[in-house]
Amino acid sequence: MAERIALVTGAGRGLGAEIARTLAADGWTVAVNDLVEPSAQATVDAIRAQGGEAAAFAADVTDEDAVAGLVARITASLGPVTAVVANASGPQPEIPLEDLAWTDVLPHLEFFAKSPLLLAKAVLPGMKAAGGGRIVHIGSDLFERGDPGWSAYMAGKGAMLGLTRGWARELGRYGITVNLVAPGWIPVERHGTLTPEVEAGWQRQQAVQRMGIPADVAATVAFLVSDKAAFITGERIAVNGGQYLG
Template identity: 40%
Template sequence: MGRSVLVTGGNRGIGLAVARAFRDRGDRVTVTCRRSAPPDDDLLAVECDVTVPDQVEAAFTRAEEAHGPVEVLVSNAGIIDDVLLLRMREEHFSRVVETNLTGTYRVARRAVRSMVRGGWGRIVLISSVAAVRGAPGQVNYAASKAGMTGMARAMARELGSRAITANVVLPGFIPTDINAGLSEEFRAQVLAQIPAGRFGDPAEVAATVAFLASDEAAYITGALIPVDGGLGMGH
């Protein structure tokens, strides 16, 4: 029957690629989305805004009713709101942190309930190379993603004895809807800094996430795994 997997923000981009990777391995997959459902009918889609606690609770309840207790959590839901610091208002900062970091706390806290009872679990947080490298205009985004490191490592220490792992994946530049509006000039500048000489693919991130959720990765916890073509090397 596979495992019960929940992927937040799993209706497009990296989240959808992750959801498909688990589905193709025989797992039962629930994805959360704020608006449009994923194009795949065999993924259970649940409307959920991770900034709303009641919606998080409802999403987990729906996943549990359909697929059983959540055994694998992938916290992927996130937003960007790029503004240079001199022009960044507090709402720019707090909105991004509330979604990306506090939202991750909410879903992780809810997921560990069933993981502790079941004596097994996998938590994978989708961060960003910006968390370790920084990026102009992304004080809010980089802070929210960097916070995932401390969160995952604290969870790893709290939950490791219960066969629950917590790891962080740091994608580099992966062309998706979230960065579709970036100029060709900016893309060329980023590409020039990537040792691999190309942009990444969502499927490459998904493969890393799937490995971290496997039995083979049982002795990996509290780790930061870059999937960035070398963009963040040295950080």
């Protein structure tokens, strides 16, 4: 792809920030999105400190008008988006079925189905004009693994996987690939400090005996948006140290 402009949503911290930094280190100009400007700008500052190119773009990626405006602003400022990483998410409470309401499920669908849809439709014209593009969804291995109290979250992530596979079939003819990265539990800022007992208990469930780190996920995304992955589409790639195989 001649144009290497990547949009990473929810990139103010956690996995999104690491993905943005990694893509910038690989030579992408990164549009760093977060709900609020200061969070996005912090990631931009880190990228620029390492010699990369990035700009901050605050927007609610579950809002149709906001997403259209976001992509328009990026295109006017940086150029057409040729890679989009749908990473943004909201609160993830654990709720048992007895207490679960539709209003608890809907926010997950907003982030993991509606937002990817809005993003894909907004960047599609530019990708077609550029002769190709990359769409990467950040899912979760929890959809396959299952866990009590997480059915609403898993419903959203499952919807994201369905979109991935359907769009891969539709868009391959345009040189646009669509893939999903499914991390296991990758501790980030919102998880706080882990005790040695928690880490040891989790590692016993994995084939690889260490905790996953954001860089593991970012490296997988960086491969999928690269030219080396041009013949890979419709795939779900688990990044979980072999905690769940399936």
